[in-house]
Amino acid sequence: SQTIHQWPATLVQPVGSPLSLECTVEGTSNPNLYWYRQAAGRGLQLLFYSVGIGQISSEVPQNLSASRPQDRQFILSSKKLLLSDSGFYLCAWRTEQDTGELFFGEGSRLTVL
Amino acid sequence: GQQVMQIPQYQHVQEGEDFTTYCNSSTTLSNIQWYKQRPGGHPVFLIQLVKSGEVKKQKRLTFQFGEAKKNSSLHITATQTTDVGTYFCAGRPSGTYKYIFGTGTRLKVLA
Numbered sequence: 334s335q336t337i338h339q340w341p342a343t344l345v346q347p348v349g350s351p352l353s354l355e356c357t358v359e360g361t362s363n364p365n366l367y368w369y370r371q372a373a374g375r376g377l378q379l380l381f382y383s384v385g386i387g388q389i390s391s392e393v394p395q396n397l398s399a400s401r402p403q404d405r406q407f408i409l410s411s412k413k414l415l416l417s418d419s420g421f422y423l424c425a426w427r428t429e430q431d432t433g434e435l436f437f438g439e440g441s442r443l444t445v446l
Numbered sequence: 447g448q449q450v451m452q453i454p455q456y457q458h459v460q461e462g463e464d465f466t467t468y469c470n471s472s473t474t475l476s477n478i479q480w481y482k483q484r485p486g487g488h489p490v491f492l493i494q495l496v497k498s499g500e501v502k503k504q505k506r507l508t509f510q511f512g513e514a515k516k517n518s519s520l521h522i523t524a525t526q527t528t529d530v531g532t533y534f535c536a537g538r539p540s541g542t543y544k545y546i547f548g549t550g551t552r553l554k555v556l557a
Binding site: 365376392435436438439 | 489536545
């Protein structure tokens with residue numbers, strides 16, 4: 334069966350520090366991968382999505398970047414965090430088969446101080 | 447840019463009352479999905495609608511996709527305390543692989 338792992342689960346970072354969030358998917362190949370951010374009590378904002386290795390589509394201009402070095406690995410990074418980067422980051426995957434539903438990881442809660 | 451709005455933002459109902467949330471996209475959608483998120487958790491898939499005018503039912507939940515494929519609704523009949531959470535629609539604009547989430551409707555059910 335397919336599983337998605339996302340880490341770290343929680344982190345507190347100072348303003349200006351770098352960030353790396355990692356997401357891996359098991360049990361499927363060539364998934365579409367997504368990074369969303371959810372501010373407290375708000376909706377999900379699509380940050381990046383990828384339909385293949387090395388293919389990244391950015392939805393919002395900001396100080397975040399994403400990479401997909403392997404088929405089932407999706408990384409979210411920042412060189413210098415801002416206070417506004419605080420939030421709940423969710424990685425998700427889907428395939429074109431069946432219902433094509435998005436399967437979400439457990440999320441990474443980032444607090445920038 | 448492409449936007450998906452949902453109303454209402456919040457809804458408090460007495461247990462047993464009905465509940466409806468509406469979703470409206472600025473662009474035509476290939477399909478629309480609905481998710482439920484419990485506090486502190488991640489969104490969980492409920493259903494996908496693909497065809498214009500499609501209606502699907504899951505027990506007390508009824509989902510509808512508009513004729514123009516730009517709007518959708520979720521109706522819950524006789525709410526229960528287990529229905530508490532935030533309901534999101536997520537639309538896939540035609541010709542893309544991305545899913546744009548609606549702003550969500552937070553449902554509280556009072557026993």
